[in-house]
Amino acid sequence: MVLMADNTKKIAKDKVFNEEFLPQIDALYNFAYHLTYSEEDANDLVQEAYMKAYRFIDNYEVGTNAKAWLFRILKNAFINDYRKKTKQPTKVDYEEIVNYHNEEDTNFSSYDDLRTEMFDKMMGDEVTIAINSLPVDFRTVILLCDIEGFTYEEISKIINVPIGTVRSRLFRSRNMLKEKLKEYAAEYGYSDKRSKE
Template identity: 40%
Template sequence: MPRRLQRFEALTVRYLYPLYRYARHLTRDAGKAEELVQETYLKAYQGWHRLRDDSRVKAWLFQILTNCYRDRYRQALRQPAWVELSAATEQEEEHGPVSTATTDPATLLERKEAIQSVQDAIAQLPPLFRMLVLLVDIEGFSYKETAEVLDIPLGTVISRLSRGRQRLRHLLQDYAIQAGYLPAGLPPAPEPDTPIIPLTAYQHRRRTRGEGGNG
């Protein structure tokens, strides 16, 4: 194996799953996520000579994937769309198959419902808000690293992330209270600055589309 390829694999293979997870959240489709990751690694290998700092490998890979996603789905990013997701499939791809030997059905159902609600809420965020929440709150990037990945000012990261989190809180608060994750009587979450579809309405639309075939 060429030394260049050995070094590339040694520094990048550890980020294969985080990249797939990020791509899956963005595309909501396993096949499209795999294609994005493959394209990312191909472009990264082709441009490997341009990376001067090995400590930036992770941010560099995520930046490439983000740009690939933007290029592929530029038109779709301008148009809000309903997306569908199987909670069971998503959970297995995110965390591995659930062990039914050690988890009772009620717990399994509760876990799937929680995952589905969070996924549905994230799916409703505008593309930039969604990327920010995924990069900072799920992938653990710093604000500065996120600004580099998305090629936007640091101040934009801070302000838009705050608004994205506010939207998530607004969407998820009712569910969290009903599920017992938050105490009843909690003050309502602040209204977001732009209208959003209630989570229950979104989930009803998703189920209806699923029952209707391809929708």
């Protein structure tokens, strides 16, 4: 009897995983890639995020915002991974995702850039290089808002900062990006005349 109940529960969990979590994998991978700038690290990060998502699947409310929930798990995994590499003992508590849907975020932790030296050596599209050369806090909000289409409120919960901070980071990061892309964008017909105001 217990075995049957366990099996039914597993089938239900697997259904949520297949139908709500896995469809987000490309978006998660792109976010991971822009955080780590390494295909191998992005793969590891996505795998880790999905393992944790499955482990904590009981905390997820079926039919709610799976994408934001998964992004938050991945972002926390990235911070933990980075701290491990820099030998800092503190860790993000994954239990915090229990309260994802109702909590009020009041504090935030800042973390430094990852692999800045690698970005300079990277060849590829100018826009991608420009985004990846932003400090990670600023890069993250651009990716979440302008590339993934999350709202201020969703971003606030994913990166655990107040909405006002999300807005100011977005403003600053877009300005940094415009500065970096000024010449390149002009080639493609975009010009920013703000400085004339």
